[in-house]
Amino acid sequence: MVLYFSATGNTEYVAKELAKLLEDESLDLLNRIRDKDYTGIHSDKTFVICAPVYVCEMPKFMAEYLKKVELTGNREVYFIFTSGGYTGIGGVLAKGIIRKKGMIFKGYTEFKMPRNYIANNTYPELPIEEIENRIVNVSQKIPQIAEYIKNGERIKYRYVWLFEKIITIPFNPVWIKIRQQVKPFYVNDKCMSCGKCEKVCPLKAISFEDGKPVWNGTNCAHCMSCIQNCPVEAIEYGNITQEKRRYLLKKYMYVLK
Ligand SMILES: Cc1cc2nc3c(=O)[nH]c(=O)nc-3n(C[C@H](O)[C@H](O)[C@H](O)COP(=O)(O)O)c2cc1C
Ligand code: SF4
Ligand code: SF4
Structure with missing residues (x-):
């Protein structure tokens, strides 16, 4: 399997x-x-x-x-x-x-x-x-x-x-602690409250307030599922993601046809 x-x-x-x-x-x-x-x-x-x-x-x-x-x-x-x-x-x-x-x-x-x-x-x-x-x-x-x-x-x-082990073993937790914050996540006016971001989150790190997603506490792995799967590209991460292309493999599957 x-x-x-x-x-x-x-x-x-x-x-x-x-x-x-x-x-x-x-x-x-x-x-x-x-x-x-x-x-x-x-x-x-x-x-x-x-x-x-x-x-x-x-x-x-x-x-x-x-x-x-x-x-x-x-x-x-x-x-x-x-x-x-x-x-x-x-x-x-x-x-x-x-x-x-x-x-x-x-x-x-x-x-x-x-x-x-x-x-x-x-x-x-x-x-x-x-x-x-x-x-x-x-x-x-x-x-x-x-x-x-x-x-x-x-x-x-x-x-x-x-x-590699000596560098990577301590690098991973330090990166997670410093760079994998949830605070910078926000939604803009394009959000249509469809709930998809919540459903695709492996850690249930998203809840809804007044019909809009909010990111909770520290429980987020930065997997990017929410931000990349939002159908209207309403999710941003601080000022890092504005103007950036969203990625889902299915958008590029035409190359294999
Ligand atoms: C939080 C995070 C950390 C990542 N770290 C690495 C990395 O250390 N090395 C690497 O080559 N790719 C890294 N990537 C890229 C992913 O491993 C890669 O795009 C992967 O194919 C995504 O798989 P998925 O589409 O099945 O989610 C990272 C992606 C994320 C979201
Ligand atoms: S997936 Fe996008 S449009 Fe749907 S609720 Fe989440 S942020 Fe809003
Ligand atoms: S990045 Fe992944 S783990 Fe974090 S809130 Fe979004 S879907 Fe959940």
């Missing part, structure tokens, strides 16, 4: 394509994560877990979910990351979680996809051609990875250097 979480469609696309090629099911974990529903998941086929990379790791809420949920049946697990190009220690941490569950880690790979972190101004916006190229490249790599999984082969993964 292919399990995934996806905020803007990159991971969902890879997960569903893999499931198709493996003639297996895919399961979106959004509602289970939202509801803290740790009902066991059974699969006779290999587990394939697909996640985006957040600050050089897998999303913390996904790691927490995976630690708690019972996976029964097949004992082998492959990990698939989608990222903007750097997975950091994601694979190392995934391996630790899987081994702790008494399961067999069969390796991981990374698909370099368009970066969706719109509330971060460290990187310039990608040109459309680069977005298109990344999607096409990924579509060409998926069958090769599906073949490895089908044949039960280990996926070879790159060595993670000690210095």
